[in-house]
Amino acid sequence: xxxxxxxxxxxxxxxxxxxxxxxxxxxxxxxxxxxxxxxxxxxxxxxxxxxxxxxxxxxxxxxxxxxxxxxxxxxxxxxxxxxxxxxxxxxxxxxxxx
Amino acid sequence: xxxxxxxxxxxxxxxxxxxxxxxxxxxxxxxxxxxxxxxxxxxxxxxxxxxxxxxxxxxxxxxxxxxxxxxxxxxxxxxxxxxxxxxxxxxxxxxxxxxxxxxxxxxxxxxxxxxxxxxxxxxxxxxxxxxxxxxxxxxxxxxxxxxxxxxxxxxxxxxxxxxxxxxxxxxxxxxxxxxxxxxxxxxxxxxxxxxxxxxxxxxxxxxxxxxxxxxxxxxxxxxxxxxxxxxxxxxxxxxxxxxxxxxxxxxxxxxxxxxxxxxxxxxxxxxxxxxxxxxxxxxxxxxxxxxxxxxxxxxxxxxxxxxxxxxxxxxxxxxxxxxxxxxxxxxxxxxxxxxxxxxxxxxxxxxxxxxxxxxxxxxxxxxxxxxxxxxxxxxxxxxxxxxxxxxxxxxxxxxxxxxxxxxxxxxxxxxxxxxxxxxxxxxxxxxxxxxxxxxxxxxxxxxxxxxxxxxxxxxxxxxxxxxxxxxxxxxxxxxxxxxxxxxxxxxxxxxxxxxxxxxxxxxxxxxxxxxxxxxxxxxxxxxxxxxxxxxxxxxxxxxxxxxxxxxxxxxxxxxxxxxxxxxxxxxxx
Numbered sequence: 001x002x003x004x005x006x007x008x009x010x011x012x013x014x015x016x017x018x019x020x021x022x023x024x025x026x027x028x029x030x031x032x033x034x035x036x037x038x039x040x041x042x043x044x045x046x047x048x049x050x051x052x053x054x055x056x057x058x059x060x061x062x063x064x065x066x067x068x069x070x071x072x073x074x075x076x077x078x079x080x081x082x083x084x085x086x087x088x089x090x091x092x093x094x095x096x097x098x
Numbered sequence: 099x100x101x102x103x104x105x106x107x108x109x110x111x112x113x114x115x116x117x118x119x120x121x122x123x124x125x126x127x128x129x130x131x132x133x134x135x136x137x138x139x140x141x142x143x144x145x146x147x148x149x150x151x152x153x154x155x156x157x158x159x160x161x162x163x164x165x166x167x168x169x170x171x172x173x174x175x176x177x178x179x180x181x182x183x184x185x186x187x188x189x190x191x192x193x194x195x196x197x198x199x200x201x202x203x204x205x206x207x208x209x210x211x212x213x214x215x216x217x218x219x220x221x222x223x224x225x226x227x228x229x230x231x232x233x234x235x236x237x238x239x240x241x242x243x244x245x246x247x248x249x250x251x252x253x254x255x256x257x258x259x260x261x262x263x264x265x266x267x268x269x270x271x272x273x274x275x276x277x278x279x280x281x282x283x284x285x286x287x288x289x290x291x292x293x294x295x296x297x298x299x300x301x302x303x304x305x306x307x308x309x310x311x312x313x314x315x316x317x318x319x320x321x322x323x324x325x326x327x328x329x330x331x332x333x334x335x336x337x338x339x340x341x342x343x344x345x346x347x348x349x350x351x352x353x354x355x356x357x358x359x360x361x362x363x364x365x366x367x368x369x370x371x372x373x374x375x376x377x378x379x380x381x382x383x384x385x386x387x388x389x390x391x392x393x394x395x396x397x398x399x400x401x402x403x404x405x406x407x408x409x410x411x412x413x414x415x416x417x418x419x420x421x422x423x424x425x426x427x428x429x430x431x432x433x434x435x436x437x438x439x440x441x442x443x444x445x446x447x448x449x450x451x452x453x454x455x456x457x458x459x460x461x462x463x464x465x466x467x468x469x470x471x472x473x474x475x476x477x478x479x480x481x482x483x484x485x486x487x488x489x490x491x492x493x494x495x496x497x498x499x500x501x502x503x504x505x506x507x508x509x510x511x512x513x514x515x516x517x518x519x520x521x522x523x524x525x526x527x528x529x530x531x532x533x534x535x536x537x538x539x540x541x542x543x544x545x546x547x548x549x550x551x552x553x554x555x556x557x558x559x560x561x562x563x564x565x566x567x568x569x570x571x572x573x574x575x576x577x578x579x580x581x582x583x584x585x586x587x588x589x590x591x592x593x594x595x596x597x598x599x600x601x602x603x604x605x606x607x608x609x610x611x612x613x614x615x616x617x618x619x620x621x622x623x624x625x626x627x628x629x630x631x632x633x634x635x636x637x638x639x640x641x642x643x644x645x646x647x648x649x650x651x652x653x654x655x656x657x658x659x660x661x662x663x664x665x666x667x668x669x670x671x
Contacts, residue, residue, distance in 0.1 A: 014107060022109075046153075050248060053156070054174035060167050061253035067328055068257070071335040086588075 137489055152248045153289040156320040157210055157262055157279055159254070159327040160539065162662060166326055170280065170372075171261050173251035173463040176231025176244050176354065178202065178223040184241030184446075184483055186211040198233045204225060225249060252372040257330050258365055259372050260385040261484065261537065266375070277383050279537060281485045283321050286541055290318075319543035324360040324536065329353060332657050333363040336650045337632075344637035344646055350387055350516055351514075351632040352535075353654070356524040356620060357552055358457070359533035362628070388480075388487040391513035392633065394616045395599030396451045398509030400526055400568050402443060405471040406459040408530070414571070417441050418458045427501040431457055434598070446569045451577040457504035467502050469495045474559050475522040475532070476514045481555060482535045490514035507636035520631040522559075523618050526568055526595070527626035528558035566624070569593055573623045574638045581642065585652050589666035592621035592655060601636060612636050615643035617651050622667040628658050 128136065145539045158166035178195075185191055192208050211220040224247065226234070235244040250265045250273075255402055263278020275284040341349045350366030366386045370378040386436050406412040422438035424431050433439075435453050447455030476490040492515040494502035505511035514522075515533050525532045534553040542548045571591030577586040580594050597616035600608035615637055620629040632647045632654075640646050658664065 014104065017111075029127075046264045047246075050153070050172055051174050053172055054248075057173055057251055057253050060171075061251075061255075063167070064254045064327055064331070065333045066256060068255075068335070071328075071331045082554055 102546060103635060109427050113188060125429070129525065144315060152273060154250060154265065154273075155158035155287040155289070155318060155544075157283075157287070158322045159258075159325050159330070159621075161328065167487055168253050169258065169323065169327075170250060170265075172248050173225075174228040174235070174246065174248050175224075175228065177221060178226055178231075178234060178245040179221045179245065180208075180244040180341050180426065181241045181243060182215045183218055184214050186240075190244060194239055194654055195235055195242065198237065199223075199226065199230045202230065215289070219243065222580075227381070229480055233289065239343055254327060254330075255371050255373060257327060257334060257371045258363075259369050260324055260366060260383070260387075260389060261325070262372065263365055264372050264375060264383065268274060278385060278484060278487075279321060279323065282483050283538065283541075284568060286317060288318075316543070316545065319541045321538050321549075322540040322542060324362060324539050325364070326362045329363040329658065329661065330365065334365050334369075335641075336654055337365060337367045340637070340646060340650060342563065344640060346634040346637040348386060348390075348636075349632075349634040351614075351630065352387060352516060352520045352652075353628055353630050353658070354520055354524060356527035356626050356629045357533065359521070359524070359535045360539065361535055361537055364537075371403075382411040385484060386485065387516045388482060388484050389515070391488060391491055391509050391515055392614055392616075392635070393599045393602065394511050394519055394633070395509040395597035395614060396453075396506065397519070397523065397595050397597035397616045397618045397631075398599075399448060399451065399456045400572055400595055401475060401522060402456040402459050402507040403448060403531075403571070404526060404560045404564050404568045405468065406444075406463060407567055409463055409467055409561040411462040412459055414444055414567050415540050417443050418455065420452060420454050422454070423456060424457065424506055425662060427499045427503045431501070431504055445571050446573060448568075448575050451596070453504075453508045456507035460503045460507035461500070465495075465500070465503055466500065468506070470537075471559065472512070474557065475525070476512070476518050480515075480517050480521050480535050482517050483538050488515060490518055514631060516631060519616075520618070520629060523631065524629050525559045525630050526565050526572070528565075529562045530558055530565045532557045532559055561597045569623050572619075574581050576619065581648055585648065585669070588622060589668050590659060590664070591623040591667055592620035593621055593623050593626075594648075596639065596647065598643045613641060613643075615640075616647045617643055619655065620663070621655055624667065627662065627664050628655075630654055630658075 152172070154171075154172060156168055157170035159169045160166055177223050178199075180191075188209055191212075192203075192205065195203055196205075197209070208222060211222060214220055226244075231244055231246070234242065237568070246373065252259070252344075253604060254262075259278075261278050262284075263280035264276055265280050266276050267273055268276055275289060276282040280287065333353060337349045337351055340346065348366055348368070351364065352361060353363040354361045364387055368382060370382045389522045403412075407414070419440035419441050422433055424434055431453060433454055434452075438450065439446065439450065442452075442455075444455070446452065463471070472492060472495055476492060477542050479487045479489050481487075492506075494511045495506055502511055521532055521535050524535075534555045536551070538551060540548055540550045572595055576592050576594040577583060580596070585594075595618055597614075597618075599614045599616070600610070601612040601614055603609055614633065614635055616631070616633040618629065619633045622628040632651060634646055635645050
């Protein structure tokens with residue numbers, strides 16, 4: 001009887017430990033898989049955002065170049081002339097202070 | 099039998115446990131204890147490692163419609179390198195590369211690199227465009243390495259370059275902001291670069307808290323400035339014209355909202371293109387608007403008049419006897435033309451820019467009171483969000499010689515930065531209250547949260563009545579004295595004042611023929627939207643600021659009225 005009880009106790013403890021170790025191993029592998037997948041997706045997404053950002057930067061550079069070119073245009077060179085007479089609105093605007 | 103099985107199971111289990119402990123221990127030593135050392139070694143082995151991982155937040159301009167446009171961002175491309183040990187036929191490899199990217203790789207450099215057979219990574223070309231990089235990678239040439247790389251790019255080129263700043267290695271191994279906003283907001287802009295690939299174990303074992311919530315990463319974001327790129331482009335264009343026409347040593351300008359301190363444009367020339375730093379003179383990397391001090395000359399006079407009015411020692415109706423020159427402390431102070439005006443009112447001090455007039459006010463204020471006003475106006479740094487801001491030089495106002503106070507009243511003998519000057523002058527356009535000049539309005543964190551900055555450091559210097567009276571006087575200066583009235587606008591009032599100061603000799607004293615020209619103005623006079631400060635250092639062939647900066651100021655003012663739809667405040671005539 002004593003022998004049977006001892007075997008049963010040891011068998012259940014070993015089984016329990018093996019199960020725990022297996023579950024922990026599985027959880028560990030799953031955790032690493034999730035983290036690595038998450039990291040891969042995050043990095044790929046970040047790369048894609050940066051690539052788009054780079055493309056936008058090129059467009060912005062073109063836009064700012066245009067702005068600069070417009071700022072330096074001498075309108076007289078394009079045929080525009082100073083008006084001969086300037087006429088202003090006679091009534092006081094709402095915001096007029098004096 | 100069963101006991102034997104149990105014994106063997108225990109041995110196997112123990113063995114597995116021991117191996118697991120050894121592996122985990124080894125990983126701990128490699129990644130946690132020696133992690134930084136190995137990381138550094140890896141970075142040094144391939145420069146591509148660090149540049150390939152380069153990441154950094156964006157600095158944005160803000161258009162008038164509130165849209166953000168990148169001032170500093172990242173560009174992506176490719177790096178071309180070779181492993182000389184894997185290249186058997188250099189001629190053939192070069193021909194293949196040449197057929198795809200004919201101008202990318204110098205032939206001599208390529209063959210020289212192939213001879214470095216002890217190395218496994220020799221870089222040949224950086225910043226290759228997308229299509230070239232993909233084309234080279236698709237060839238799969240043995241020994242040719244095509245890596246993705248990222249670098250800092252400034253779409254605006256030299257737009258606000260000295261203010262935006264640069265990113266460089268400096269003396270260390272890491273790319274970081276070194277000047278301008280790049281340096282001031284480096285903590286927000288820089289990215290840690292740690293990836294989950296790199297330090298999963300390290301994070302898990304040593305920094306479990308940071309693995310879940312990283313305080314540094316929570317602070318990472320993008321910077322949104324108050325600079326309007328269209329206004330900035332216009333300002334830089336105008337400054338360049340002055341520089342070109344007058345051959346000045348330096349020309350600068352600031353446009354600011356006087357009620358909030360938000361700077362919409364600022365810059366100085368000569369400047370540089372931050373996209374091409376190889377040919378930049380290091381002295382240009384600083385920002386003269388906060389790092390250089392100047393004696394501004396007569397644009398100081400409105401502040402002296404405001405101090406006199408605020409202290410109650412003069413009124414707009416007060417008069418004095420202008421004799422043309424006076425002797426003070428064995429020195430002679432004169433009007434710019436040495437001429438006497440007789441008994442004249444305060445308005446004429448500003449309209450004719452009379453040194454004796456403000457010296458008279460300085461005398462009435464007394465040394466202690468004048469020191470008090472000027473110390474409030476210029477005694478402290480502005481706190482602008484730029485690095486290396488310098489303070490003013492006001493030591494002359496700590497002496498007991500009246501000549502120093504008289505000289506300070508018309509902007510000589512004391513020096514301050516352009517940002518300090520516009521902050522002080524801004525008090526005239528803001529009911530006597532000085533605000534904090536600033537460049538950044540908000541931070542947009544990577545988490546998506548946007549935090550607006552509050553710039554609430556305000557100081558009252560003058561009473562509202564005093565600044566209103568000075569504004570009225572400056573409006574008359576703009577309408578009648580400036581260009582003999584040719585700049586008067588029928589639909590808009592504006593305040594303006596010119597300043598011409600003699601330049602200081604290195605050995606002491608002043609040059610007779612070298613000048614510092616300045617100009618400031620704001621509009622509309624009684625509810626100002628913008629204040630503009632312009633200056634040019636040592637312009638050639640011209641004596642007075644009215645000749646160099648008046649047209650520029652008027653052009654900029656008209657542009658701003660149009661650009662921001664500033665409502666008229668006068669009835670047209």
